[in-house]
Amino acid sequence: MNSFTPPEESIYLTYAVKNERRGETLLLIREYKRLLDKVLDHLWNKTRVEVESITDRRGRHHKRVRVTLPKKKEVYKGLRDQLEEVNPLASHYVDKAINDAFSILRSWRKRAIRGRVSLGKPRLKRPYVRVKSTLRKVVKDEVRVTVRPHEYLTFSWRGAWFKDRVKGLELGEPVIKEDKVYLPFRYKVPKQTPLDFLAIDSNLFALDAYDGEKFVTFSLKGLYSLKYGMVKKRGKVQSFASKHGKKGRELLRKYSHRERDRVLDYVHKFVNALLELYPFTTFAVERLDKQDMFKNASSKLSRKISRTVWRSVHKVLKYKALLFGSRVFEVNPYLTSRSCPRCGFISRKVGKTFACERCGFKLDRQLNASLNIYLKMCGFPHLDGIPSKWVGVTPLMGRRRMKVKNSLDSREAQGLRIDIKLYEIR
Incomplete structure (x- = not known):
């Protein structure tokens, strides 16, 4: 039975x-x-x-x-x-x-x-x-x-x-x-149902999210700067290791452990801060594959992508969310930044701001991706009747072509500062 x-x-x-x-x-x-x-x-x-x-069809082997x-x-x-x-x-x-x-x-x-x-x-x-x-x-x-x-x-x-x-x-x-x-x-894990929803779009320097009422951007510039400095220092350590045999290999091994521990420490603190802000929440994250991103990316963009740790953030979030009564689901990111959440139109050309050629809907490209991930999580590719104005929060620096309104408070969680402002998108 x-x-x-x-x-x-x-x-x-x-x-x-x-x-x-x-x-x-x-x-x-x-x-x-x-x-x-x-x-x-x-x-x-x-x-x-x-x-x-x-x-394949293009003649490539x-x-x-x-x-x-x-x-x-x-x-x-x-x-x-x-x-x-x-x-x-x-x-x-x-x-x-x-x-x-x-x-x-x-x-x-x-x-x-x-x-x-x-x-x-x-x-x-x-x-x-x-x-x-x-x-x-x-x-x-x-x-x-x-x-x-x-x-x-x-x-x-x-x-x-x-x-x-x-x-x-x-x-x-x-x-x-x-x-x-x-x-x-x-x-x-206790048997309970998460009450809230949060859809997250992963980008180079931030995680852009939508929770059903507002947009929130979590800056990852500190983590990116940490990785960038380590890449520079690793080059010097590798150069030293290649000339000093056993002593150099021991130094390289020690530095590799230190680099991994510092990155994981930052990721754990970041995830803890996120879960404290959104307990009992169903998170939707992108199912990302770095290898596919490298295929069509320039050398400059490839170096930036290699310094990201999206999978580490998602992995830590996935197992820690259960301790906060939350759940994490992966969503296919295909066309999330190029689709209109109101009418479903797919644009071929997208800049920093997504502009629908059919219904005139406008929104920052990264925020638009988080909104579409939210709709995918709810089971809808797009919804009709979405209001023409979206109210949300975003860091003090980083968003362009937005009409900024009154400032809200700043909050600090475990050393991770999140500065926000209210804005409306017409």
């Missing part, structure tokens, strides 16, 4: 603790990597890769890649029996190695079809061990991991900063690496 009860949703909050059993852990990682490499070798011998040359992976049901039993004979660890590590190998190959197949990786056998660059639930036991603030029968490793988060956050949460499958142990805790 079918139930009308919505399915239970959950997310995993992952925290890291220092690996204080590094010497014993290295033996576990080494043996597990051997198992994983043997599984990858076995599956790769049964994987079929086909490359076909095709010609392209390569079409087809990858056929072996079916898990056909190879699982025989492969498991072979690995059990050479496995020095607990028997459940064999099951986990087979599952991880299939996951690696599926991920590689997606990128190979898109032409983003080589067609050779994928290799595991960073060894790790993902501990199956049957191989770990949680006792208060500790997890005991079985290495071999009657041989265990224990990791604790008793004095960790996140101890109170994970109280009462269920521990998932820990991931053990050489320096850290990652602990994913399962958080069950």
Whole structure:
């Protein structure tokens, strides 16, 4: 009998603790990597890769890649029996190695079809061990991991900063690496329906949004400036690394981690500020693909696009929104900035301001995109009877050809300043 009860949703909050059993852990990682490499070798011998040359209507030649992976049901039993004979660890590590190998190959197949990786056998660059639930036991603030029968490793988060956050949460499958142990805790999302809607159009220096009543622009210039400065500094670090061997590589690795951490810190603070302004909200974001943008972009525009982190913002927003009772959906951005939200007319030529040649509707191109994303989220390509005036808010600097009216207040959230003004678009 079918139930009308919505399915239970959950997310995993992952925290890291220092690996204080590094010497014993290295033996576990080494043996597990051997198992994983043997599984990858076995599956790769049964994987079929086909490359076909095709010609499009314009006479351009392209390569079409087809990858056929072996079916898990056909190879699982025989492969498991072979690995059990050479496995020095607990028997459940064999099951986990087979599952991880299939996951690696599926991920590689997606990128190979898109032409983003080589067609050779994928290799595991960073060894790790993902501990199956049957191989770990949680006792208060500790997890005991079985290495071999009657041989265990224990990791604790008793004095960790996140101890109170994970109280009462269920521990998932820990991931053990050489320096850290990652602990994913399962958080069950409360069943509730978001009350508000917000459609977001992602641009180089800002996120332009529409919430059903007004337009809001969130500036990303601080993040873009951060990335721009890091690109300049990275060039100097790479030049130094190429001349100083091991010392240079160590410096480059250290700087790469610092760059990633600073960008993620900014993104998390930005998303926190956004969710505090719009709790219990259904967000609609664009399904963007940078590789497609690079095809028709100039070299100058390509450099600017490469410094954006749209996917990082969307990814962090997607999993953090559930903690605020919100949801995130992806919308196809095709023609959102060139379509008229009132009559549906598609303009071939769009500048900074969208002007409909059929009904005369005018609006900033980026705000028009957020409005069309909002309509797509509601299930309508366009709506008739949209009022001729749209009232909204926008930063003090950045919008042109707009008639500015009375100034509203400024607000500051977690160090991210959002200055706004009220305007009307005729």
